[in-house]
Amino acid sequence: MTDHPHRARRVVARGTLSVALVLALSGALFAANAKFARASGERHPQDLRELAQVETTRVTHLSSEVDALRAEVDALTADENAAAGTVVGSPSEGYLVEGGLVPVDGPGLTVQLDDAPADSPRREDVSPDVLVVHQQDLQAVMNALWAGGAEAMELMDQRVISTSAVRCVGNVLRLHGRLYSPPYVVRAIGNPADLRKALSASPAVQSYLRDAADVGLGWSVTDAQEPLELPAYSGTTELSSASVPDGVEILPGLEAAEDEARTSAPDTTESTGSTR
Structure with missing residues (x-):
């Protein structure tokens, strides 16, 4: 075994x-x-x-x-x-895309994962837990695609952003209040070659692929023949709390920019000398 x-x-x-x-x-x-x-x-x-x-x-x-x-x-x-008469600045296109606030289209690929079939080889020799797709498997794929330069991503029919939580109960996926059954489909916009390399470089994805070859878990990666079209994120964007991991710089470059602004600002200090 x-x-x-x-x-x-x-x-x-x-x-x-x-x-x-x-x-x-x-x-x-x-x-x-x-x-x-x-x-x-x-x-x-x-x-x-x-x-x-x-x-x-x-x-x-x-x-x-x-x-x-x-x-x-x-x-x-x-x-x-x-x-x-209030002037409100508009965020850059990059922020809008990363936040999932706008629909996007472009080249990319599709990854599909599925539970092992009923006639899976060695079904009697392994734990039933090995025969199904888990949230860790989906997270591994999505994390690898982000690391490979994915600009936008969709799981099933929903756009995912940094606050999206993937949860599985049994072999049912829960995402943004909706329930899904396998096969699970992940679509990512980015350079297909770079995305494939990232999947190959992920130890967690490769571990899933070993199980796929062993017990018949579903796996396919397909380059998009036509530009992928991903909808805007439709869930809530409100957070009740958040924290920054240790070692992560908050707003990189902000302190340096503020120092430069203070240095280049004209001297407006009033003279303290005596007056007649």
Whole structure:
């Protein structure tokens, strides 16, 4: 039996704790949905799958409303600033792209990961945990693509940014309030050759590929024949708290720029000499 050190640690986390978490979430969702159904007279979902579909549809609808409201707020803010004569600087295009605030298109590639099939070789010889795609696998791919120079990225049908959190419960992916099942598709805009090199250089990705060859996990990398088109990020951008890791410079160059500005500023100090 082949050892899978990078995936063996997942057995405990996806065992009792995962089952308890799923049951707790399911119970809460069923209770909330039952209350809503009684109030609205709508048909109550009969199982977890139907409930997940209902909630996913609701989140999609609410996300569309958020997009419309955000556009309205931006328009009203612009009108208010114009009326008050307030000049507001615009961020550079690079910041808009990195923040996911605008849709983008360009060359790139698509990576697809999938659980092992039912007739997977050596299925009886390995832990079931090795046969499915985990959030660590998705994170490894996405981190490698960022390191390879990806300018923008999409997971399934959603743009991802620096605050996007990839969470898996069982073999179900949760992203920005929506649920997805494999296969999982990551699309990244950037130089395809550089992105491929980054995937090959990632130890975590190569570890996944060894398991893929061993038990049949799905894996494919395809260069885009036409420019990829990624939508703008539609989730919330508000943070309740944040911290900077040790050793990371905050706003590089800012202190030097301030020193230079102080040095080049004209001397406006008033004379302290006596006057007649």
